[in-house]
Amino acid sequence: GIDRLDLDLGPRSYPILVGDGLIERAGALLRDRLPARRAFVITDENVAPIHLNPLLKSLQAGGIEAPHLILKAGESTKCLAVLEEVLETLIAVRTERSTTLIALGGGVIGDLTGFAAAVLLRGVPFVQIPTTLLAQVDSSVGGKTGINSRTGKNLIGAFHQPRAVLADTHTLDTLPRRDLLAGYAEVVKTALIGDAPFFAWLEANGQALLDGDGAARRHAVLTSCATKARVVAADEREAGQRALLNLGHTFGHALEAEAGFDSGLRHGEAVAIGLVMAYDTSVRRGLCPPQAAERVRAHLKSVGLPTRPGDIPGIDWPGADDLARHVAFDKKVKDGRPTFVLARDIGDTFLSQDLTPADIETAFAG
Ligand code: NAD
Ligand code: ZN
Structure with a gap:
């Protein structure tokens, strides 16, 4: 059907x-x-x-x-x-x-x-x-x-x-396994921004989805599209809440650009690392319980996604200071201050312009 x-x-x-x-x-x-x-x-x-x-x-x-x-x-x-x-x-x-x-x-x-x-x-x-x-x-x-x-x-x-x-x-x-996994990072992102039950579902069913379970795949595609369609219908031009869909992306885009667009790094891999950075940063700022960040990292790891730049073989990464400087090129910069999506918990995220250059550099340094 x-x-x-x-x-x-x-x-x-x-x-x-x-x-x-x-x-x-x-x-x-x-x-x-x-x-x-x-x-x-x-x-x-x-x-x-x-x-x-x-x-x-x-x-x-x-x-x-x-x-x-x-x-x-x-x-x-x-x-x-x-x-x-x-x-x-x-x-x-x-x-x-x-x-x-x-x-x-x-x-x-x-x-x-x-x-x-x-x-x-x-x-x-x-x-x-x-x-x-x-x-x-x-x-x-x-x-x-x-x-x-x-x-x-x-x-x-x-x-x-x-x-x-x-x-x-x-x-x-x-689809090659590496690309399937990269796409899965965006599924996890969709759950994390506002759907804790879906994240729990992924913890239980994500591996089956990746191993070829057709029903699990259709469920994940439908659930993700339903969330995206709802968010976009409410804020088509990203004046507000649509920006939550960029969870992990301000970090991820800097990684992609610094790696080079012909490096073989997948967008979804950069997003997976960016999700971990967003949760770790939220914990460091005292906004989010450490257990939530641990669940995110553990789940991404368990399916085989990278959680740190060093997990991607064959890329010679610049220092955390260069990566942090790259954030200035993101579209989400307003009045010179980048907008990040931070977390209070699994399924509970918000927009913030409060990260300092030191916070950003620490995030890239891991
Ligand atoms: P991609 O288009 O490069 O596809 C990944 C690889 O899979 C490619 O080598 C492709 O040739 C191959 N492929 C595609 N379908 C296949 C199939 N059915 N069988 C075998 N091989 C297949 O990358 P992607 O991960 O699909 O997309 C990444 C891009 O999407 C990034 O540029 C990212 O910025 C962008 N993106 C855009 C939005 C948006 O809202 N517009 C959202 C998220 C990501
Ligand atoms: Zn994306």
Whole structure:
């Protein structure tokens, strides 16, 4: 069966469909949602050999004409040079305002395609078909699109909501273990920001989910999307509470940028380390009981996620002072002060601008 959630944004509301085998049904599911039976599929070199043909066949059966473009895989694809190549290709094939871009892939393809859709012809529709756990539980929902600048993560971007999200949980079967785990970090994040029972559920069922339990996967994708849809519907442009979804990310983004976007470090791995830093910092500031931070660290460790930069092999990390200085490049800096998400407990988080440069450096020093 297919589970359906709706992200409620008035006339721009859209469905999030979760289930096995949605790619094979994409043509039928999408044909009446597109302004015209014309689409353009963007994917990457790892996803294409596995999932592109079934999608193209199903679109064709639905009467949707869809050429495609295959990009190099990896975080370094989220850059201006590749965006330029994508936009020039779309313009050269005479894309019209009613042509829908379809992102088939992980968060990299989704973020880049969504941003291309936001700026091409001042905005064309797009659809997300997320094929990683990270993209299914987080990046495909909510309309944040963008690319990295040389110095920082996601510094070039736009809010642009998709017309639909089709999360085919079957695609997770082909995802490499390292990427599956990285996506799991965002599931843990979603639980930590405001859903203590879900965190307890993950402590009991997370391992089964990672080992391939389909029902557990669907439950985690649905629960995470439901939280995200609720938060985004209440605060689409991140004027307030949506920023809680950045738990662990101010630390994590500094790690990603300093490691380099071609280092192989996964976004979700940086987030896992950032979650631990956020909880440890909250404990140091006397805001959170140490047992809560210990539960976070123990759970991430138990499934095999990194909890300190040194857990990632092959990266030569700069000192804590350089990492701390990098925080100044984050989008969340206001009046020169970075905004952090801190914790009072599992499932109880809040925004704070109170961390001092020394607090931040101590966090990176571990
Ligand atoms: P990714 O897109 O690089 O995918 C990870 C790897 O898995 C890639 O090598 C990809 O080719 C491969 N892959 C994808 N699907 C596969 C499948 N079904 N089978 C086999 N291989 C497959 O990375 P990601 O972890 O999905 O996304 C990370 C990106 O998402 C980061 O750039 C991050 O900033 C962004 N993000 C955005 C938001 C948002 O709200 N827009 C939220 C969270 C993260
Ligand atoms: Zn993230």
